[in-house]
Amino acid sequence: MNVEITDLTRRFGRTQAVASVDLDLGPGVFGLLGPNGAGKTSLLRMLATVIPPSSGTLRLLGRDPGSYPQRRQIRRRLGYLPQDLGYYPGFTVAEFVEYFALLKEMPPNRVPAAVATAVERTGLGDKARAKLRTLSGGMLRRAGIAQAIVNEPELLLLDEPTAGLDPEQRVTFRALLRDLGQRATVVVSTHLVEDVGAACSQVALMNQGKIVFCGTPEELTARAEGTDAAGDAPLERGYSAVLAAARTGTEAQS
């Protein structure tokens, strides 16, 4: 297992963003769904070792991120694309990806080839020398994906990776995800259920910091049967049905 989470919790002041999450993930593409404020980004940031958990156990790639030397080893094998991607406008695409390759302590002799590969895989080969300030939103997103995959990570965390991509690019991106998922654990947090359906072998649904569903996309679809859940697609209806049940259960408890 690349990701082993036991009773993981994260609080921000009085707000409990992530509440007692249990999850075990191996190689493959894992989708993370949920409404706004469900705790997806906070969970992803903990997996990215950006913030520590408030309580619970977290093991990534067989290592404890609480220990600095092990955290450093995890980070060498980690790729992360945040929801709000910051960037240096004056950098070119290649420089931006190279910068993060170096920060991830990739062997220097491998960096140029890795940068070129990452830039090509995200379809920015002809924009490699363009400054980031000249790119469209979708291209910037792809540059962000490129920096996340430059070190061929064993654990890849993507928060809203397809935001700004056109449908054709989204299709190609899903193929990339499936390819990456053959070797690594890829966690994709998204609002677009069709991305989950097309690329993910497993999906979890979060609501109010808790995981209210964990299974395959087909199982999520099946949860809509016999309900009048809203949605234009089977997966959307399954999503709505699970959320509705979770909220009903929450209201019943309160």
Next chain:
Amino acid sequence: MTTATAPVAPAAPARPRRVALPGPARLLRLELRRNIMPWLLPLLAVLFWFVTYRPAMANPPFWNVRSAIVQSHTMLAFAPLLAGAAAWAGSRDRRRGVADLVDMTALPRWAGQLAAWAATTCWAEAIYLAGVAVLYVVTAHQGAWGGPLWWPVAVGAAFVAASCALGFTAGSLLPSRFTAPVAAFVMFLALAGCAFALQANVTYAQIWPLNVQGALPSDSYGIFYPYLPDLPITQLMFLAGLAAAALGGLGLPTAAGGRWLRRAAAAVTAAGLAAAGTGVVLAGTARLEAHGIVVPALHDAASGRPTPYTPVCSHTAVPICLQPAYRALLPDVTAALGPVLSQVADLPGMPARVTQVAVTSVHAEPSNGIGFGGPVISGHPPVLYLPLAGLTLPGEGNTPATQFIAGLRQQDGPSILSVLVGLPGQIPAQSGLGGINSIPNPRHFAQVAVVDGMVRVLGLGQPGPLSTPIQHGTSSGEQQVLAAAQRFAALPAATRHAWLVTHLAALRADRISVSEIP
């Protein structure tokens, strides 16, 4: 967007194999390319020209003068702007919203920040050293004697690094839009405050990086004697300590790296603070001596030995010999002193030669001013040792040669004559035109009258010792002195000269009274 199974592109023509740069070098190269400093280059170039190059070129080509201007003027303009720009560079990650992205990478955050600081400092040093190089090349081309002085340049370079370190740390810790201007403004205030403290004779203020050997005359250091490194060493210690403490402070937060790295950062911070503190303490022990500022704990006696040189001399009856750095002034000095020396030609004890020397003694005056000793006659045969300190040299601020000649004659003429007639504690060169009250002993009235008479003959702008008119009600002794001076001045030159030949020894021995002066 392609997947891993995309067809391979046709092979490009073989390119020469390049040596792969190590990771830190690649990171530094990236940071150098995208640093803000190049945007400041035009402004810094203009400032260097305005506050350093122009004032330097307004002075004659002496290495010590020009290097002092480099250290004192350049940093006053550069340091605040560099601190502000470095603060801007330090706040970059937070401003750009990439803080999370860079914080979660494997490279310790401290290492990444040091790379960004190093790039900022490299550009700043390059701009500074380029300006210094231009100035020094021009100075060498103008034929300055001796070699370039590097200690002032080193202090300036250290100040560049320290300014960047302080600014960068401020920007990293406080990534606000106000940090850069406040950092620059605080640096301006700190420089002004330290200058004020130095002027107010606060001892520890000697550490002020813009302080170049105090307010000593320009020939005191780097010409007759080596440039004393004591003060620059303490300044380097202080500046390096400041930079280390600031940069070490960046490595202290938890996000900066692992436990051992943070301990190393703490050690660097402590060492930096210790070095800076030691520099300040050492500067507090500094004392002003004739040839520079001496820090006893650092002073090497060998650095107090005079710099050997072959003087350049005029071909006159009384040769005037100057240190070769001043060879361009030889005609002017000869023109200034020639009439004075002709008044006393062939007199007993008349100096056989005039030799320029460095300032022999200094003493502090109010407001951090400096007073120093004047001409001295000594040796067998007698030699007049003459310092040229305290004068505005030709070329300094558009000073013409005629002004220098008049000034030299005005300043040193009476002093030379006073020394010749043996006035005790010879009238200091710069205050040689004090009133008669500066000669308290009536035994010396005759000497005062003789000197004053000869000064009147030479037509100097102000009479010698009797610079203030004798007022009504002044004592009869003083009136006698004035009358004797006027009588002596009115004598024919031959008569005056003959009297001096026969009476000079007695005059020096205080055996001549005012009434005996013809």
Next chain:
Amino acid sequence: MTAAQVGNKARHADPAPWQKTGYWLAGLRLARLYAASRRAATCLLVLVACAIALRTALHWLPRGGVYAEQIPITIEAGAAAVIGVTTGSPFGDPERATGRWLPYLRLVAAMALAGAAFGALAAGSASQHLDGGTLSLLRDLAGFTGLAFLTGAVLGGALAWIGPLGYLAITLPALAGHWTTPWLWPARPPHDRGAAICAGLVFTAGLAVVTVRGARAWFR
């Protein structure tokens, strides 16, 4: 309620819009939000700190000395630099694509902060001996602030400080060298008309540019 909605409503209603309390309240709220987006409160705090620094310096500095001239001018330049960086917008294009209020907001904010800076420094120098007096304070501060506005228009609000502080680096040697050009107004006597005109021109030009165009959104 947005300012645009208030304006639309005002066009179709009696009595006149300016007689409606809501209109003014919305305008005040807009001004407050604009000031908050520019960190005006922090700027004011820094200006107060500048005033305290000025008072402290004037208390300790001997009258008539070179530092009695240089340090107050340095503080004035610092105050102007801080005002300059407030011209930078955190929003970029979305703000520029709004209605007609933005230039007025820029103008009012710039004038208010410049006035606050003058008031703070004048208060800081009250009952102390300020070389050149309040007249030279006003002139120098106006000139420095104009430079900050002009620099912000070229390089962006975040780098607007480079103008006044770079100019200060030239001014300090000019003070020592007794330069006479009116374009180095801090080196001129307080009643020098040429220097006042130059400083006023720079301030007016900077204010006009920052009102019409705002700070450049280049270096954020």
